[in-house]
Amino acid sequence: MGFIAKIKRDTVFLKRLLRILGRIRSVDPDADNLVCDDFEKVADQFPTHTALMFEGRTLTYQQLEVMANRYAHWGRQRGLKAGDTVALFMPNRLEYLAIWLGLNKIGVVTALINNSLTGSGLAHCINISMASLTLVDTTTMPCFLEVESQIERFQAVWVLDLPRDQETEKRRSLDAAIKGASTVRPDRLPRSGLKAHDVALYIYTSGTTGLPKAAKISNARAQLYMKAFAGLTDMKPGERVYCVLPLYHATAGLCAVGAALMNGGTIVLKRKFSASQFWHDVRTQDITHIVYIGELCRYLVNSPPAANPDDERKHKLKMAFGNGMRPEVWDNFKRRFNVPEIMEFYGSTEGNVSLFNLDGHSGAIARVPKILRNKFNVRLVKFDVESEMPERGLNGLCIECKPGEVGEAIGHIAHDARHAYSGYADKAASQKKVLTDVFRQGDQWFRTGDLMRQDKEGYLYFVDRIGDTFRWKGENVSTSEVAEYAAQAPGVEEAIIYGVPVPNADGKAGMAAIIARDGFDLAAFKSHMDDRLPVYARPRFVRLLQHVETTGTFKYKKMDLIKEGYDPSKTDDPLYILCDDVFQPMTPDMLAKIESGDIRL
Secondary structure, X not given: OOHHXXXXXXXXXXXXXXXXXXHHOOOOOOOOOOHHHHHHHHHHHXXXXXXXXXXXXXXXXXHHHHXXXXXXXXXXXXXXXXXXXXXXXXXXXXXXXXXXXXXXXXXXXXXXXXXXXXXXXXXXXXXXXXXXXXEEEOOOHHHHHHHHHHOOOXXXXXXXXXXXXXXXXXXXXXXXXXXXXOOOOOOOHHHOOOOOOOEEEEEEXXXXXXXXXXXXXXXXXXXXXXXXXXXXXXXXXOOXXXXXXXXXXXXXXHHHHHHHHOOOOEEEEOOOOOXXXXXXXXXXXXXXXXXXXXXXXXXXXXXXXXXXXXXXXXXXXXXXXXXXXXXXXXXXXXXXXXXXXXXXXXXXXXXXXXXXXXXXXXXXXXXXXXXXXXXXXXXXEEEEOOOOEEOEOOOOOEOEOOOOOEEEEEEEOOOXXXXXXXXXXXXXXXXXXXXXXXXXXXXXXXXXXXXXXXXXXXXXXXEEEOOOOXXXXXXXXXXXXXXXXXXXXXXXXXXXXXXXXXXXXXXXXXXXEEEEOOOOOHHHHHHHHHHHOOHHHOOOXXXXXXXXXXXXXXXXXXXXXHHHOOOHHHOOOOEEEEEOOEEEEOOHHHHHHHHHOOOOO
């Protein structure tokens, strides 16, 4: 890169960095300013501007504020008080933001439950939140009713879209109750004792092992997300962000929401992603910004070209922002769809490391210039793959990576808004993510669980996740959870679950290596897993183990299984692939079609 090019790059970098820092400067964990206070200020500033568009319906900022006020008063009528928790188990819909913003007005914590969960996983998420009420709509109500007996705290369920004549003692119409609630902005008294460091939301992450964990999102942390992306995107009043991602995730529910609603912009919300409708919506609804995860971009790049190239190139788009854009997708996505700028970021729901690729360098997740390294809360330390722990030197401290070396990314834990680590609702799970005595005795750092490398220019590149958890369809999949359910299937002696890389797909697809007993049946196994796991967590490949090798400590040699993958030439074990919703024998021809992209999982 030439001198002039470097000057231009650094100018763009500093301009955007200063814009972000300027927006987050006001965030103070010890202040009594909560997320709802920020929204109320914007609603007063842009009352007639459109805040939300969804399936032909719109809400202005004033209307969204009025709806949030109704939910606040409804909560008080139900006896909810500051510190209580309500579980929100719904898909994307117009009322979603109004619900948790309204509850925030009275100091109530909202647990944002993944609406694709079923069975014991769903019950677990509600139980660990300690929610006293659960809010559903008619699409999620059946799943809740199936696990109602597993909910530890007795509660009525409140249902949107439920006709009044279908109400029962335990199934109440939320629509009817809200209609009678006041529209007046509630008094601050119910939340008067709260500070920004208090919890506003629970957002769930699978972490590295076990069932989903409830990450505690304080008001200050939510404000950092929202205001940082308001600064990063620099959306103008009236500009529109297209959001097809679920609002129970921080990427959509805080980052995209903040980019729009902290700037007087509009969220164009979809119930779910559709590759065939994506660019039509972007073009016809005057979208200026889109929020993505990597898999979404790969789907779009892999989709057939439009008959008329203008259908996917002629639009008002200014920027795409999100995380997980893989290097092999980046340039193709930008070129094919005429995307002016891609702003990649990195962060975890529960962690304290947030990074931005401010100058749009292809394939990188961020850049930390050497001259500014002390302003960024991230370091890479050498990592031991066998022990899955950072390496220690003779002095007992960790060893920082040199440029080009792969190491685990960690973030220094401090008590200011940007460097705080609130962790999970489960204190023991929180402590497992803390690394001590890193660069000096007594210091504490958050373990991201991600391996990265940094080049001499300061650009950071994602390498892989540590441990057994893998990502598929934009979701973390816990192998221990999947293995637990698999082992309960009829005819299964043991189940070893792992992720395998698949060409033309982000993340890793799930594979189950099964030690089977008499009576094992693939169709029954599939049905068993379908009933207990969301779509993204269900195995795509099955291997029936004829011979199992273990280590000296009787651990399965999972790494050998991962290396052999689903290639029939590397094993004599029967292999199967989920194709057309049926497990079919894996053949060399099928392998070739997967590698060519003719078969997509």
